[in-house]
Amino acid sequence: MELVLVFLSAAIVNNFVLAYFLGICPFIGVSGKLSSAFSMGLASTFVMVIAATVTWLIYHMILVPFNLEFLQYVSFILVIASLVQFVEMFIKKVSQPLYRALGIFLPLITTNCAILGLALFSVLREYGFLESIFFGLGAGAGFILALVLIAGIREELDLAEVPAQFKGVPITLIAAGILAMAFMGFSGLISN
Amino acid sequence: METFLIAIATMGGLGFIFAGALALADKKLSVEENPLISRVNEVLPGANCGGCGFAGCYDFATNVVEGKAKVTGCPVGGSECASSVATIMGVDSDGLERMIPRILCLGGYTEAAQKMAGYNGPLSCSAMDLVSGGDKMCFYGCLGGGDCVAACPFNAMIMTSNALPEVIEDLCTGCGMCAKACPRDIIEMHPISREVFVFCKSQDDPKTSKAICAAACIGCSICARKSDGGVVMNNNLAVINYELLEPEKIPFDKCPTNSIRKISIPVN
The missing domain is CATH 1.10.15.40 (Electron transport complex subunit B, putative Fe-S cluster)
Known part of the structure; x- marks a missing residue:
């Protein structure tokens, strides 16, 4: 039950993108097309889950026993950067078009604040090993949800009559704001 | 001092492990790109x-x-x-010639002075073309809105005071964006060595085109008569067939409106 709550909290109530405003750049940058938005979400989720697992292990098995907590940022970044590098190789191998569609946003997952945020939150909230993994899963699911929602809206917006002044990024930002407002309805259902 | 060493050993060890894993992944996942x-x-x-x-x-x-x-x-x-x-x-590249846009309308403000209406909308050819075909009497000519100038990624197009665009050939790369931007297809891409053009697209009947533009091809077919197929008449407009064209057979000075012209190509 605890694990489900952690998952739901990260995915919906405290959605990383729409409630914490972490990881906004792919949220705006790769949300033009539903398919690439979903793939970006999957890539990020993969990195999030593995990063949550590995950083938990590193923090609790290596850093804490040796009193090296001050190394948490640099070691977390190392983990995340390696994972992103791996995902990049993998996507390049599996799907060239997807690799080019994601473009610069794929390596940018390295410094995506949603992912470092995830690792740091999990330390801050003193999650256990399983909780950490579910937290990663939930955050990833929430990230996919946010990206897919905004991508769906943007695909509709392409066909809508938008006033010239609002075309493109402005209307996307407005839509994102309204979406975030809608997610406010969930706030407080689960603390943390 | 001990913490110092442990910290270095830890980061070194982690870096070593990840680097090793990535090196392995690079081997396994390398993409054979040509x-x-x-x-x-x-x-x-x-x-x-x-x-x-x-x-x-x-x-x-x-x-x-x-x-x-x-x-x-x-x-x-x-x-x-x-x-x-x-x-x-490993192949031949013979036969490629530099392409350059030619603006096939000479009806600027002075030549096509007669206006059908005043136009007060956005200064864009595509907008003007939508509003009952622009302000000129001629439905085929240049609108002067500068869509080609705006479309040029290399700043090689300017709008003259006569409201006709002009190509700065030194800057032009021949990408053809201007030709795509022109809603009336007045801009055509031609090999730079082509010298003879009919600078008009009007298919109006002779009387109308004579009345509304001083530079129009009025469809008199003087140029076509002795050209052996080099110039053909199509809906009151002389059209050049470049494969059959023999410039010396065209009586350029006989053209009443000087709309078929031989331009001088700068030698470089």
Whole structure:
């Protein structure tokens, strides 16, 4: 039950993108097309889950026993950067078009604040090993949800009559704001 | 001091493990990319203008290597670029000539002075064309809204005071964006050595075109008569068939409106 709550909290109530405003750049940058938005979400989720697992292990098995907590940022970044590098190789191998569609946003997952945020939150909230993994899963699911929602809206917006002044990024930002407002309805259902 | 050493050992160890894992992954997941693609990509202009019809220079390079695009397909790079691409691909690049846009309308404000209406909308040809065909009496001529000037990625187009665009040939790369932007297809891409053009697109009947524009082709067919098919008449308009054209057979000075012209090509 605890694990489900952690998952739901990260995915919906405290959605990383729409409630914490972490990881906004792919949220705006790769949300033009539903398919690439979903793939970006999957890539990020993969990195999030593995990063949550590995950083938990590193923090609790290596850093804490040796009193090296001050190394948490640099070691977390190392983990995340390696994972992103791996995902990049993998996507390049599996799907060239997807690799080019994601473009610069794929390596940018390295410094995506949603992912470092995830690792740091999990330390801050003193999650256990399983909780950490579910937290990663939930955050990833929430990230996919946010990206897919905004991508769906943007695909509709392409066909809508938008006033010239609002075309493109402005209307996307407005839509994102309204979406975030809608997610406010969930706030407080689960603390943390 | 001890913490210091442990910290270094820890980070070193972690870095070592991850580096090893990535090195392994690189071996397993390496992508066999045709090295020709990046070599072709290097000699391309890199403007990603899309003038070739592909999604950018890299995409064009991929298609060239896969044989789906011609080595001469880059209009911007010109013969120099085409010959380097051809060298990489091991084929001939003969027959490519620099393309340049020719503006086939001479009806500026002075020549086509008669206006059908006043136009007060956005200064854009495509908008003007939508509003009952612009303000000029001629439905075929240049609208003077400057869509071609705006479309040119290389600042090689200017609008003259006579409201006709002009190509700055030194800056022009021949990408053809201006020709695509023109809603009336007045701008055509031609090999730079072509000298003879009919500078009019009007298909109005002789009386109308004579009345509304001093520079119009009025369809008198004087130029077509002795050209042996080099110039044919099509809906009151002289159209040049460049494959049959023999410039010496065209009586340029007989054209009543001087709309068929032989231009001088600067020798460089």
